[in-house]
Structures are given as structure tokens and as C-alpha cells.
Amino acid sequence: xxxxxxxxxxxxxxxxxxxxxxxxxxxxxxxxxxxxxxxxxxxxxxxxxxxxxxxxxxxxxxxxxxxxxxxxxxxxxxxxxxxxxxxxxxxxxxxxxxxxxxxxxxxxxxxx
Amino acid sequence: xxxxxxxxxxxxxxxxxxxxxxxxxxxxxxxxxxxxxxxxxxxxxxxxxxxxxxxxxxxxxxxxxxxxxxxxxxxxxxxxxxxxxxxxxxxxxxxxxxxxxxxxxxxxxxxxxxxx
Numbered sequence: 758x759x760x761x762x763x764x765x766x767x768x769x770x771x772x773x774x775x776x777x778x779x780x781x782x783x784x785x786x787x788x789x790x791x792x793x794x795x796x797x798x799x800x801x802x803x804x805x806x807x808x809x810x811x812x813x814x815x816x817x818x819x820x821x822x823x824x825x826x827x828x829x830x831x832x833x834x835x836x837x838x839x840x841x842x843x844x845x846x847x848x849x850x851x852x853x854x855x856x857x858x859x860x861x862x863x864x865x866x867x868x869x
Numbered sequence: 870x871x872x873x874x875x876x877x878x879x880x881x882x883x884x885x886x887x888x889x890x891x892x893x894x895x896x897x898x899x900x901x902x903x904x905x906x907x908x909x910x911x912x913x914x915x916x917x918x919x920x921x922x923x924x925x926x927x928x929x930x931x932x933x934x935x936x937x938x939x940x941x942x943x944x945x946x947x948x949x950x951x952x953x954x955x956x957x958x959x960x961x962x963x964x965x966x967x968x969x970x971x972x973x974x975x976x977x978x979x980x981x982x983x984x985x
Contacts, residue, residue, distance in 0.1 A: 800977040801913075801973075803973070855901045857918050858971075858973055860905075862911055862912045863910070863911065863912050865910065
């Protein structure tokens with residue numbers, strides 16, 4: 758069966774520090790991969806998606822970037838974190854077609 | 870433009886009462902519809918989905934939803950609420966885009982409280 762792993766679960770970072778969040782998927786090949794952010798009390802905002810290695814599309818302009826160095830690895834990064842980057846970050850994978858997306862357990866990011 | 874509206878950001882029910890969470894969507898093409906549940910500090914778990922075929926779909930934990938095209942709705946129901954149902958629920962719609970990926974559009978969520 759397919760599984761998705763995200764780490765770390767929680768992270769506290771100072772303003773201006775770099776960021777790297779990692780997501781890996783097991784049990785499937787060539788999945789679509791997604792990064793979402795969920796601000797407190799709000800819905801989910803799609804940040805990035807990827808349909809293949811090295812293929813990244815950004816949904817909104819921001820201080821973050823994403824990379825997909827391997828088929829089942831998706832990384833969210835920042836060179837300098839802002840206070841507004843605080844939130845709950847979720848990685849998801851999905852097959853093509855009418856299949857749902859499946860989510861990791863998320864990373865709670867707090868910026869001080 | 871496609872969108873999802875969840876009526877009521879907070880819903881409170883008594884244990885054993887009917888749960889009804891409302892979701893309406895706008896779309897110019899046939900949608901695929903999903904309900905997800907999120908427990909505190911966790912990711913989203915799929916409750917159920919509608920793609921094609923039977924308009925009444927059953928999911929996990931006793932939930933079901935009915936796709937009504939004429940009303941552009943996909944409301945989530947459960948006959949009898951349990952304390953463990955307290956969570957946040959998200960309705961989502963997706964459409965196939967060129968390039969083979971499907972973009973999920975989420976509603977703002979409904980927080981369900983269940984009291985004794």
C-alpha cells in the first residue's frame with residue numbers, strides 16, 4: 758500500500774533562517790506531488806505541484822520554493838523565512854485522473 | 870471559475886443527532902467531489918468521493934454524501950453523531966487539467982463539535 762511521510766512534525770525557526778521540509782512517498786511510481794499551507798483557522802492553499810522529476814509549478818508568488826530531486830521526494834524550501842510563513846504545511850500525492858489526493862501528517866512551522 | 874462553498878464554519882450537534890455539513894460548488898464542467906476530515910494537528914483523511922455513477926456515496930465512519938447536480942451540492946451526512954466525529958471537515962472539488970494533474974479546490978472547512 759502507499760504511504761506518505763513528512764518531517765519534521767514541528768519546527769520552530771527564527772525570522773531570516775532557512776527552511777527545508779521533506780516529503781517522501783512509498784508504494785507508487787510517478788505520482789503527482791503537492792505542497793499546501795493551512796493558516797490558522799483557514800482552509801488549504803495550494804503552494805506547489807509537480808507532475809514529474811524536476812517539474813515544479815507554483816500556484817502563488819511567495820518566499821518559498823519547491824524541488825523534486827527524485828520521483829517520490831518533494832522538498833519545500835526557503836532561503837530566509839518571514840513571520841508570514843508560519844502555518845501548517847501539508848504534502849500530498851495523487852494519481853492522475855479522478856483519484857483523490859492523499860495527505861501526510863503535516864509540519865507545524867512557527868516563526869519567531 | 871471553479872469554487873467551493875461550505876455553509877457554516879462551525880456546526881454543533883448533540884451526540885446521537887443527525888450531522889449535516891453543507892457544500893456547494895460552482896463548475897462549468899463535471900466535477901469530482903471529495904470530503905476530507907482533519908483531526909487536530911493531523912493531515913487530511915479521505916472520507917468519501919464522488920466521481921461518476923451512483924450519486925449517493927458512502928464513506929468511512931458511517932458518513933455519506935449525495936451529489937445533486939441540479940443544486941450543485943454535495944452535502945455530508947451521518948445519521949447519528951459520535952463524540953469521535955468532532956473534527957474539521959473539508960469539501961473539495963477537482964477538475965482535470967492538461968498535463969495530467971488534478972487541482973483540488975477546497976472549501977474553507979466546517980468545524981464540527983459534538984456535545985454529550
